[in-house]
Amino acid sequence: MQELNLTPGTFSRLQATHAYVSSSCWSAKCSATxxxxxxxxxxxxxxxxxxICISDGTDxxxxxxxxxxxxLVEQEHEDARVRxxxxxxxxxxxxxxVDRVPVLILVVGALRVLGHAPETIGKPKRLKLIQPPEIDARPSRIWTPNYNCRIRDLSPHRSKWRxxxxxxHRSELLSWTxxxxxVDGQQRPPRQGKLFTFTLTDAAVAMDLPLDSDSKDEGMDSIRAVAYNLVADKFYPLIEEGKVxxxxxAQIRVARKDYPSDPSYEYELHLHSQTAIEAVRTTFTTME
Structure with a gap:
């Protein structure tokens, strides 16, 4: 049986060779296992x-x-399948x-299967990032993902995003008064309505993989969303915990601080009738 050895330090060398720049892309040759x-x-x-999550045995x-x-993932031949x-x-x-979070995109012809190991090789930890220099990012023609913004990059000044x-987490559909x-000494009936809130976490972070315990900015990858009245009726049946x-x-506002059951977020999303939400079916597997 062929011995399967990884190339430790692959990702740290990629990081050291190329300065990570916010919203930047580059192509690299890294011949590594x-x-x-x-x-x-x-x-x-x-x-x-x-x-995918990929390990070089160290990171x-x-x-x-x-x-x-x-x-390669959908191959019928098991030995040639990426799994x-x-x-x-x-x-x-x-x-x-994007914003100091590394993502590798594998390009055509860049992947060859050597074999399969029943257990994780080595004891990899999440790659520690080097602070990027403050320089302008150049536009790139490299293929990019079908979603265009991370939660930590959302702000009220950003108009187009997905x-x-x-x-x-999703709350119950609550009533409010x-x-x-x-007016002119006459008491008016109270305003009434309903609402629900839910917490969104970036799909890349929510793969349920172990994060380093000393990470101090995991909260930046989550945001609370809130819907009222007719909008709540529209979206409440669609939103389910655990789904992507x-x-x-949606409207991005400075977060209210009167939700004691939720963390303190900088911003929150307010859904309205033109908000677009599309369910994404997922199948997740990881090493035992």
């Missing part, structure tokens, strides 16, 4: 994506398979990063 330790399929009406990073490599535990050779990779996120001041969604065209 790595292991697939997690695989998740995202499937919606408009696309199919495969997100792990998240990645996405280029659409032209999807056939959990697969040890593969990377040659050319496209690398892009996120892919997993619902990690708010008193109204009297594409979401766009």
């Amino acid at each position: 790595v292991q697939v330790t997690a695989l998740e399929k995202f499937e919606s009406a408009s696309l199919i994506d495969y997100m 792990y990073v998240y990645g996405k398979l280029h659409p032209q490599l999807h056939h 959990i535990g697969s040890v593969v050779v990377l040659q050319n990779v496209n690398v892009y990063q 996120i892919r996120a997993r619902v990690t 708010k008193a109204r001041p009297p 969604y594409h979401l766009s065209n």
